[in-house]
Amino acid sequence: MRFQLEGARIYDPTSSLRLPPAGPGELPRGNLQVEDGRIVAAGAELPAGGARVLDATGLVLAPGLADLHVHFRDPGEEAKEDLVSGGRAAVAGGFAHVVTMANTRPPIDEVPRLRDLITRSGASPVRIHPAAAVTRGLGGESLTEMVRLAEAGACAFTDDGRPLPDARMARLAMRYSTLAGRPLLLHAEDPSLSAGGVMRLGLAATRMGLKGIPATSEEVAIAREIALARETGARIHLQHLSTARAVELVRQAKEEGLPVTAEVTPHHLALTDEAVARWGASAKMNPPLGTAADREALRQALAQGLIDCIATDHAPHSREEKDQELDLAPFGVVGLETALGVVLTELVHTGLLDLARALHLLTAGPAAILDLPAGRLDVGGPADLVLIDPWERWTVEPERFASKGRHTPFAGAVLTGRAVATWVGGRLQAVGGRPVDDEAEGWRALEAHLAGRAGAGDPGARPAGETPEPRSLWRAERARTPA
Numbered sequence: 001m002r003f004q005l006e007g008a009r010i011y012d013p014t015s016s017l018r019l020p021p022a023g024p025g026e027l028p029r030g031n032l033q034v035e036d037g038r039i040v041a042a043g044a045e046l047p048a049g050g051a052r053v054l055d056a057t058g059l060v061l062a063p064g065l066a067d068l069h070v071h072f073r074d075p076g077e078e079a080k081e082d083l084v085s086g087g088r089a090a091v092a093g094g095f096a097h098v099v100t101m102a103n104t105r106p107p108i109d110e111v112p113r114l115r116d117l118i119t120r121s122g123a124s125p126v127r128i129h130p131a132a133a134v135t136r137g138l139g140g141e142s143l144t145e146m147v148r149l150a151e152a153g154a155c156a157f158t159d160d161g162r163p164l165p166d167a168r169m170a171r172l173a174m175r176y177s178t179l180a181g182r183p184l185l186l187h188a189e190d191p192s193l194s195a196g197g198v199m200r201l202g203l204a205a206t207r208m209g210l211k212g213i214p215a216t217s218e219e220v221a222i223a224r225e226i227a228l229a230r231e232t233g234a235r236i237h238l239q240h241l242s243t244a245r246a247v248e249l250v251r252q253a254k255e256e257g258l259p260v261t262a263e264v265t266p267h268h269l270a271l272t273d274e275a276v277a278r279w280g281a282s283a284k285m286n287p288p289l290g291t292a293a294d295r296e297a298l299r300q301a302l303a304q305g306l307i308d309c310i311a312t313d314h315a316p317h318s319r320e321e322k323d324q325e326l327d328l329a330p331f332g333v334v335g336l337e338t339a340l341g342v343v344l345t346e347l348v349h350t351g352l353l354d355l356a357r358a359l360h361l362l363t364a365g366p367a368a369i370l371d372l373p374a375g376r377l378d379v380g381g382p383a384d385l386v387l388i389d390p391w392e393r394w395t396v397e398p399e400r401f402a403s404k405g406r407h408t409p410f411a412g413a414v415l416t417g418r419a420v421a422t423w424v425g426g427r428l429q430a431v432g433g434r435p436v437d438d439e440a441e442g443w444r445a446l447e448a449h450l451a452g453r454a455g456a457g458d459p460g461a462r463p464a465g466e467t468p469e470p471r472s473l474w475r476a477e478r479a480r481t482p483a
């Protein structure tokens with residue numbers, strides 16, 4: 001099948017398509033043609049030559065989003081999520097690539113299990129890059145065969161869900177991950193400080209009479225991991241930063257030139273511990289939501305280029321488990337279907353980030369950390385694409401999620417910005433925030449959606465008078481000195 005997207009603003013992180021900017025420093029407008037799953041041509045003027053044409057004026061075309069942190073619960077807890085339902089949630093949210101965590105049942109700690117997962121991933125609509133476990137059975141006592149797991153396709157190593165228990169094991173893991181040539185994804189938590197905690201220690205927890213997790217639980221662990229990375233030279237990636245001081249530790253490590261990268265989740269960027277009173281278990285995750293000062297520090301770190309990517313920590317659980325008393329309910333919320341909308345609403349439309357910077361954090365930023373074949377647009381390369389309407393207003397309805405998970409602190413939120421369509425390898429996988437089951441039907445839905453927007457025009461001022469700074473939306477990423 002051959003199709004051409006016309007008139008979209010194109011976010012081309014590596015400038016591979018060589019499109020001239022539309023205005024000084026602005027995202028270029030252009031056409032992009034796809035045939036047999038690959039991008040075959042791009043240009044400001046491009047004859048359609050018989051391709052199926054879609055008018056994408058006023059929309060943004062970007063590489064399919066990449067998420068370094070998802071829990072698909074497969075194998076073992078497929079009632080919570082499986083490779084297909086998780087993949088459907090991913091493409092619905094605009095993602096073409098995800099990195100699955102290894103804390104399944106059993107965990108991905110042996111080559112045959114990894115091979116089985118990779119084989120079964122072919123049935124998922126999203127491209128799955130599995131991470132393998134650092135320790136056998138996630139037990140924290142003996143290392144997995146990291147070199148063999150890397151050779152078999154593990155893109156990284158992580159015991160996420162739990163921290164590495166002691167410094168000796170973390171140090172050993174760093175040595176072997178270096179031999180294996182893959183980074184460690186580290187969940188930074190000191191269980192001697194966090195044990196029994198439900199939410200962040202502080203005023204909100206005291207008011208609710210709940211046991212708190214101190215911010216130092218994360219900070220002590222991050223300080224340890226950075227010290228060990230300095231000693232071993234290992235590449236480490238710090239998952240889901242949640243405190244202001246954690247940000248400072250990352251800043252120092254980067255200033256020192258250590259190979260340390262970090263991610264932050266949309267929920268830590270959007271919410272504070274006050275959300276737990278309102279949302280209960282739907283705002284219970286690990287690390288917990290922090291204070292307003294933490295949230296501000298995380299936002300500023302993103303704006304300064306200090307944090308390398310946004311990752312969802314999509315962590316579905318069953319209704320029965322989440323409906324328990326708050327101190328019994330498991331940690332974790334879903335995030336794949338709300339991430340883009342939350343980022344656009346909270347960070348871009350508020351003027352904190354350029355659209356291009358936000359998209360970097362969801363495409364080329366994460367891809368670079370794990371050397372994933374993602375986050376770029378190349379003629380001849382795979383057509384992993386997302387078409388985004390940065391102005392579409394929609395209400396988060398968890399009952400309509402493609403994920404089997406329903407728990408999100410964004411239920412009922414009205415967001416501005418959404419993935420209109422997602423292609424993976426040129427195949428249309430989602431339209432209007434819903435996965436596509438029948439591709440022909442999907443194309444009809446997409447054409448109807450685009451026809452409904454016809455005449456909306458480009459300059460980003462739509463809907464009139466609503467959100468300020470319409471022009472800044474199209475600004476190409478400003479040069480940033482690396483932090």
Ligand SMILES: [Zn+2]
Nearest residue numbers: 160161187239
């Ligand atoms: Zn974690």
